[in-house]
Amino acid sequence: MRKTATWLSALVVLTAALAWVLDRAFPLPQPVAPGVRVLAEDGTLLRAFPAADQTWRYPITPAQVAPVYREVLLAYEDRAFYYHPGINPLAIARAGWQNLKAGAVVSGGSTLSMQVAGLLDPYPRTLTGKARQALRTLQLEWHYSKDEILELYLNLAPFGGMLSGVEAASRHYFGKPAAQLSDAEAALLTVLPQRPSEWRPDRYPQRARRARDKVLRRMQALELWSEARVAAALHEPVAALPPEPPMLAPLLARRLQQQCPGCTDIHTLIDAGVQRQLQAVVERYRGRLGPRQSMAVMVVRNADLAVQGYVGAARFGDMTSHGHIDMTRAVRSPGSTLKPFAYAMALDQGLIHSHSLLLDTPRYGLRYRPHNFTGGFAGPVSATAALQRSLNLPVVQLVEHLGPQRWVSALLNAGLQLEGAGVQQPSSAVVLGGVGSTLESLVGTYTALAREGLAGSPRLQPHEPQQRRWLMSPGAAWISWRMLAHNPWRALSQVGETPWVLAWKTGTSYGYRDAWALGVSPQWTIGVWVGRPDGSPSPGDFGRQTAAPLLFRVHELLAQDQQELPQPASVTQAKICWPLGTAVQQTDNTAANCQQSHLAWLLNATAPRTLQQTTMLSQPPLLRSVWVDAETGRAVAPGCAQTGQMLEQSHIELWPQPAEPWLKPEWRRAQRLPQPADDCTRGRTGREVIMITGIEAGSHLQLPPGRTVLDVDLRVQGATGLLNWYLNGEPLAEQSGQRLSLQLRNSGDYRLSVVDRAGNTDSITFSFQRGSQPAAATN
Structure with a gap:
């Protein structure tokens, strides 16, 4: 007896040792890593990426599955799951008897553990293969707990096509997570892995219904469900969505997936409802653009800088419009979108108030002479009108007072992304778009208008901290916002309407390459870009005409702000x-002296003189x-x-x-x-300062071909009374107005002088060249 016990003990030890050696020699295959899911703020699936084996598999735990599914699965597939060691001899014997009695395979004895072992290590349908499956099952039970094995089944079971796992099946067939399965849906997904190709509900709904109903009747036969509950589930139709993954914010999803290799679930701050509406608006708006044009739209919630909407291209994947390029991050010329920050800084420096008089006039005698978009001049304008009309010359006047280097440094310190030569050697041209920036960075900087002067970086994911940088004082931010918050359809607006709460600014880069529109309301900051990703021009498309209408449509679909921003104590009128x-x-x-009066917003009760x-x-x-x-x-x-x-x-x-x-x-x-x-x-x-305009001092004039006389129209600014003109010391006709029509015939150097009635003078020098005239024709 003792000898027998010794042999038995030795046999157990040898068996254990052999099992240990085999386990090390033939380790249990590990499941392929699941695909990547990018999720909205509320958990809605935005976009999914397949696993390495090209199957759609989303990670899920037993606790995340609807309890009814676990109940049906264990009752139908393996009632003794938590009690057997992986192989259930009683189930195998019962299946063998049923198959022998029927003369065909009508039942299988595989447990859930055996099915998982087969999924991890597929085996041939032979006796040797079955033996290998049994050994793998015991190995599986050795390494994993029952709940872990159940979790493997939930993630690996096949559901037709490239669907693997109950979460992917529920999302693709029913458009909802597995946590929300109904009784009938749970029954269908329980039986579907047995014949996933033949019982797919999207292809064979009648077959799928018969298989589902068999499971439901089994639940009644086992007295687990009442007759009424089963009857209700039997009446539920079998309907399935096409097995296509959603495609919300696809470029954002790709961006985050590339930034996080190895991640499975990537959480964002996107509002799924806003994103759907945003993509629908962009798709409708795309019809008014050319085939090579694209769009980008970003919506940020001011309260926490959360990006709630993100469209990086007009049509994702479209080759003609380069729909694979994310234009929210593309560096482009911002056009006039930087102008509000010059006005805000001028307010903080005490240079202007909201209705300071600025000059939209020719810059005679100056090296930098930009033009307005319209080509004309408005003369004296208020700061508010100059900003709303996006006039170039008044804002250049401000930047020259602020200092281009100082102004650019303030923008960089606030976190605005600026690139290009204009950053290293700033000039007044920077404010008109002489640098590069991105839509994402501009949107973050514009949030300062609604966040008491604190600019921020748009947050894409919940774990990202709020990065805030000071750009302007709360008072300057509020006045700048108020200056821009004007109704674009004010000519049609009705008296007593609700206040317009969207401050907006447009911009157009040189050569019609980029059209911009940015808007700030108390709750939202919205950025819009329209153009061609390859940088080629779109003649005739500019910010106010092309980008602003889309901005207003996006603002309409968002939750509407009811009141204006609260006025800071530092602002008075x-x-x-x-x-x-x-x-x-x-x-x-x-x-x-008060020749014109205006009601102005003042910062710290300061009303500075005209610049x-x-x-x-x-x-x-x-x-x-x-x-x-x-x-x-x-x-x-x-x-x-x-x-x-x-x-x-x-x-x-x-x-x-x-x-x-x-x-x-x-x-x-x-x-x-x-x-x-x-x-x-x-x-x-x-003496008063007067100025001759029409010819720049030091100019070199040349006679056009085919003409014998060059006519030059001249004016004098600031002159009083009659004017006396002198050309190279010789008097010209006395003029009563402030204009002179000068006719030049002979080449040479000239000095032109003028004296007004009060004795004020101005003088300029220039040269004139007739050029070579064509010789007379001969026969």
Whole structure:
């Protein structure tokens, strides 16, 4: 007896040792890593990527599956799952008897563990193969717990086509997660792995119904479900969606999947409902664009910088429009979209208020002379009008006061991505799009208008921290937002309508290559780009016409903001007067000097004076103190007064000299300043600065072919009364206006001078070349 026990013990030890050796020699195959799922904020599947074996498999645990599915699966497939060691002899014997009795294979004795072993290590349908399956099953039970084996089955079971695992099957056939399966759906997915190709509900709904109903009746026969419950499930139709994965935010999904190799579930902050509507709006809007044009749209929730909508291309995968390129991250010229940040910085520096007088006038004598989009000039304009109309010359005026290097450094410090030569050597051209940036970076910077001046980086995933950088004060942010929050259809708007809460700005890059529109409401910041990804121009497409309508449509589909942004305590409103630009109470002689009044937003109760051009060498002051004869109203210089003459001091506000051509005659300097009372005053009064325009100093003029005379139209800014013109010292005809039509016939160097009635002068030099004339024809 003792000897027998010894032999048995030795046999057990040898068997265990052999099993250990075999386990090491033939390790259990590991399942292929599942595919990648990119999920919306609420868990909705945005896009999936197949596993390495090209099957659609989404990871899931038993706790994440609907309890009814686990109940049906164990009842139908393996009721003793938690009790047998992987192989159930009773089930095998029962299946053998049923098959023998029927004369065909009508039942199998495989347990769930045996099925998992077969899925991990497929075997041939032979006795040797069955033996290998049995050994693999015991090996499986050795390494894994029952719940882990069940989890492997839930992830590996075949469900037809390239579907593997119950989660992928539920998503593709029913459009919902496995946690929401109904009784009938659970029954169908329980039996489908037995014959996945023959019982697919999307191809063979009648076969699938018969197989499903068999499972439902078994649940009643086992007295696990009531007759009424089974009857209700039997009445449920078999319907399946086409097994195609969803394609929401596909370029974002690809971006995150590439950034996270080895990840299975990637969570985003995308709102699935917003994303669906956004893609639908873009698809409809695509019809008005050319076949080579694309679009990008980004929607950010201001409260936490969460990206709720992301469209990187007009049509994902389209070869003609380069639909594989994510244009939210493409570096392009931002056009005029940087202009609001110049106005905001000027507000913080105390240079302007919302209705400061700025100049949209020609920049004579200056090296940098940009043009407006329309090609014309508006003359004197308010800061609000200049920003809303996206005029180029006023914002260049501001950047020159701020300093291009200082302004660009502030944008970079706030986190705005800027690239190109304009970053290393900034000039005033930067504000007009002379650098490169991305839609994503612009959207993040624009959020500062609704976030008390704090710019941020758009957040794509929940774990990303909120990165905030100071760009402007809360007051400057609010005033800038208010300046841009104007109704684009205000001409059609009704009195008493709800306030327009979307501040918006458009931009167009040089050569019509990029059309931009950015909008900020209290809740949302939206960015839109339209253009060709290859950088070629789209003639006639510009921001206001091409990108802005899409911006407004996107804003309409979002949850609407009901109120404006709260006004900071640092912002007040006051009446200001032009031309000086100061508040009414700061203006002397208000009746005469307040030639235009505006209701302006002031930061820290500051109403700065009107800015002049920083690059003009000599500029007459805008506020002039003059002593006048009380009786005649003529100017009298100090020291020139006669005995008994009554003098009064008058403070006269003057418009900037470059604005003269756009002013009413009575507002011009010649009419505003009193005439000298005598020669003594005329000699002591400071000279006014006048300027010849029409020919730049140092110009080289050439006669066009076929012409004998070059006609040049000239004007004078700031002149008073009759003008005396001199060409190379020789007088020309006296002019009563401020224009001269000069005719040039002979080549040479010229000096042109002008003197007005008050003795103010200006002079320029230029050269003229007739060029070679064609010889006369001969016969």
